[in-house]
Amino acid sequence: KNEVEQSPQNLTAQEGEFITINCSYSVGISALHWLQQHPGGGIVSLFMLSSGKKKHGRLIATINIQEKHSSLHITASHPRDSAVYICAVNPYNNNDMRFGAGTRLTVKP
């Protein structure tokens, strides 16, 4: 079982819908990351957080350290949000970032 589990694996939404992607992890961490991977491969870091909530434009990331759970929300979704969203964690005292398998989001116009 992967130490970082994401759900759902695939998500299709209509433009304008509110989207939630979930991430659960099983190790103690110092930070959690949300990454975005567009077709073509490049990965961009969206958020890095260790507690609470962060917001950037239409994107919101939350984390509950006690429950070992994080969510990524997208408000007023747009077709350009279509991408794979990856959750990753930095375990304590470990250089090896652990990754989820990703959630493939498709937003239809």
Add this chain to the structure above:
Amino acid sequence: ETGVTQTPRHLVMGMTNKKSLKCEQHLGHNAMYWYKQSAKKPLELMFVYSLEERVENNSVPSRFSPECPNSSHLFLHLHTLQPEDSALYLCASSRTVTGGWEKLFFGSGTQLSVL
């Protein structure tokens, strides 16, 4: 543009070929990484370099050989690969390699097909 450049973007090679992937970062970072991304699987760490010294090697077959001549450049030399090595190979960098609060900056990857 993340400041990490990978070439080539696409590579097709036979099992007997020798090729190299190149990565260059313009961010002044001290740590560089090679990751492998196979279809529908999480990213797998292959190698970590800190200040040009290899600090981690995750049981990668010897047909993959990394080289880090300076803190801005990273290579992955490939020889006698197998079809199951076909994947997206991603380079990344970070300010330091100490775990925790370090953000990774990724290149666009090299999509490798081994015939």
